[in-house]
Amino acid sequence: MSDLRRALGYLRLYWRGTLGAFVSLLFVTAASLLVPQALAYIVDRGISAQDSRALVVGCLVLLALAAVRDLFTFVQTYLIERAGQGVAFSLRNALFRRLSALSFSYHDRAQTGQLMTRVTSDVDTARQFIAGGLLQLVNAVLLLIGSAAILLATSWSLALLTLLMIPAIGLVFFSFFRTVGPRFRAVAQKLGGLNTVLQENLAGVRVVKAFAREPYESQRFRASNDDLLGENLAVVRGTARTFPLIFFIANLGTLGVIWLGGAQVVGGTLSIGDLVAFNTYLSFLLMPIFILGGTLASIAQADASARRIFEVLDAPQEVADQPGSATLPRVQGRVAFEQVSFAYSGSERASIDQVSFVAEPGQTLAILGRTGAGKSTIINMIPRFYDVTGGRVLIDGHDVRDVTLASLRGQIGIVLQETNLFSGPIRDNIAYGRPGATQAEVEAAAQAAQAHAFITAMPQGYDTVVGERGVGLSGGQRQRVAIARALLVDPSILIMDDSTSAVDSNTEYQIQQALAGLRKGRTTFIIAQRMSTVRAADRILVMEEGRLIAQGTHTELTINCGPYCELIAALAGEPAAVAA
């Protein structure tokens, strides 16, 4: 429950509204408890006593009480709902900030769908308890105590009789939760199983169809479906047995009151009005039991949601500014790896192992190797997307861990393997790293990336909205926008991961030409798929299974052509090569 308590703590941010809601609740409870008294007054002093003035007074009091009750019900519901929405707002913002700050290693492990669920539905589940559950609990307890007290004051013998029904109902509830509770969990489990079959079937639809196994899949689904049906029917049986019984017990309370109370009226110790009021209080006793049952059941759910929320909020930010880290001054672009090793968390194998090299300012380095050889890992170390597990990475002599992330990354332009564009105009996407750039600067970057032509060919030009809800760009177009985005920040260090793989050879040639000019004065790292790129590099790093097995120029490497030539021959068979 500690997570839920912690989530409830967010109500402190909205303490005025919360306090208001709880104060309103007191008015609501008081007025609700007094209404039956007014009703008793009407029956005894008004109707039975044939006193029209008392009848009118009673009616007016009843109306006034109802008005107070309903007004404050409104205020209470509104205030607590507003506070709950406030808490959800704060939690979502906190989650978002945390998620955008969490390191690459976190996002490597996390699934977007799950993170989405936490920010949306988990927050909502927690909010429902925060906004309603707590208040309902207090409400139930107040009503229970209040009505019991009034019942006892009116007639202790009748009160004891009716209070007997509370443990009886509690017992039925308890046995319901004990026997049917596990069934509820089983239903959730079977439903999960059914969904797995379904998800697999949809994901593997090509395999299913390829083997013409539709009947077998139907059979598999039917088995899961029947399992689920069985559990559901068990729940139905439990429900059908329990709830009518609870209402029956409550009705027995009414019966007891009328019978015993009737006898007391005959004996002159109780008025008819009291008898009527008594009956109303009975329903007040019943409701808190239902509220308690419902709310207690939802606590576990809300707590689980809160736990998932705080899991994200408490996730350690593995890469963060060190206390007292300095701003990295404008660099020349000398990048040095000294005995750098790195292993992804949870992996036994080092992705790169004691890699050392130096890139002088203005040099272009091509990194070559098979898939999984550690090429991407090397370039991820430079902007400190991950922290080294051994050795160090220096830029102009500064360890990247000693400077602020903002000043480090601000001097590096990156084109990643997956080109993510954001919903919005193309202009904003190109200016993503430098939102203040002028239109001329944006166009210059686009021209350099061979993107200007296709952008201006679109009806809206640079205002064309792209991304999820906008115009779809082809893979090659997206890549060029991403390259323009990298160029616009005028980085001292440029990193390109496979970044021209999705364009045709003609465009690629043009991009290469443009980049050749742009690389001047920048240290450039390219994960290359094409021999032309590799040959043009000042230095080639040949990677194999995380180790740097050779480095040098193309000419140097071909002289003593061992692993380098083997690799080139092997790479020639890779899919990207044929696809181009």
Place this chain on the structure above:
Amino acid sequence: MTITAELPAPAAKPPSVLVRLVPYLAPYRVRLLGTLALVTLSAAAQAGAPALIGYAIDTNITASDLDGLARTMLLLLGLYIVGMLATGGQVFLMGIVGQRFLSDLRMLVFDRVQSLPLSYFDRSKAGDLMSRLVNDIQQINQVISQGLVQVVGNLFALVGIIIAMFLLSVPLALASLVVVPVMILATVLIARRSRTAFQRTRETIGDVSAQLQEDLAGVRVSQAYNRGEDSARNFAAQNAANRDANVQAAAVSAAFTPAIGLLSSVATVIVAGLGGWLTFNGDMPVGTVVAFFIYVQQFFRPIQIISSLYNQLQAAAAGAERIFDLLDEPDAEADEPDAYVLPPVQGLVAFEGVSFGYQGARGGLQLEGVDLLAEPGQTIALVGPTGAGKSTLVNLIPRFYDVTLGRVTLDGHDVRAVTRPSLRSQIGIVLQESFLFAGTIAENLRYGRLEASDAELEAAATAVGAHGFIAELPDGYATKLGERGGGLSQGQRQLLTIARALLANPRILILDEATSNVDSATEALIQQAFERLLAGRTSFVIAHRLSTIQGADQVLVIDDGRIAERGTHAELLALGGLYAELYRRQFREE
């Protein structure tokens, strides 16, 4: 007394779609009739109780008749027992019908999905389908398992109460009902205002989700460019809009419960006033007034419950509509009425002037005028740029898609003239993504031939070099694989899919030979396994390895939906065309 009522928030869809669900309830006719009878009985019991209490007060208590009171109370007890049994029976029967109906519906929808053509899955995202099957049926489930019982029960109770009230006293009954038009008016007014408010909340939460999804997808870019602060600000703005919309909706919906509560108090006062006046004149005993107090209280509960279920009803209607969209999809997978079973083939595959364009695609034809002949046992390598039409071409052989023009034949049989199972069972397909199902390794291997013996299983695994690692697993062939074959390396998974295809022993093989992230030793294993698989079968290989292309009987260079060049590797090199250029650029650059 605070009964929380959910405000009806009318959504876009009229519940009339739900009517289409009715025919599916036909098998449960008898049980539904039984439910109806029990509902009536329990409603009558519920309506009768206050009348008995009123009678007890007027006739027994006022007359100090304790024996009479005991008799009335025993009658009341009987009534309560009848009510309990009737309610229990009704909940039970209705629950069974509801759950069985849902189970039927799930099965129906699943079978429907199985029979949909592959082109349907190209058009719709798996996530969409999944949510349709799960969420939409769940929505209907809620209405059926909770809602229906409650709506029907409360509706009957309402009718019972109204009848009882009129039987007891016409003037008081009319007086109690005076507030009903006001209540309807209030509900309509509040509902109208809430409609826009709730629509805003749905739109704004959609914006929040979209923004979140995009930022999560682009979190690496945002960190690379130091834009975390800005995206957080943007998100906070969307988030605030959603909060404000929710608060506004809360302001409207928070008025609903108190409004109904106040009106029910007004009704109580009207009953008290009129009832009091009637008793003063001696026209009515006190007990009747008391009974009316109870009726008024009982009267407003069903109304609140029914209106609160309106929301669920709307959601279910929207769900039902989406499900019917699916059920109404044309069934392109049905075999032609005169389709015959394809006899075992030799493996002669012919494309005769085949053209194909995806349904509704803008880009014109994916394949145009393709002619080819694969002799039994030949290996055909397909080369060409991504998107040139290689996959489309091979998909026409197992009839995943139907040709737009021309025809595809197997041993002279047009693929459209034979039944799908007989066609597909003779074609083996190894896809780029090695997809395995959750289940044991043995189950996965048998997927293509359920009746294969253990010996055959092992033989196939041994042939592709998978037996070694399988035998090393603690449970061997009985090892359970996680979702999508988790627990095995990618290379191992690929070996299993190759063994699966080998075990099915097809005459014709379709292979997408993309290399995956495997080390060189595994890579060599996989290549050997492929060679093993290809031997003696007519094979179409989307080739990525030079060795495959060199070993092929025919190399087809596909470019822009056409066969640009064809011949053996040597012939094509000598031709000096597209293939030669491709080869020179990619394979011989060093």
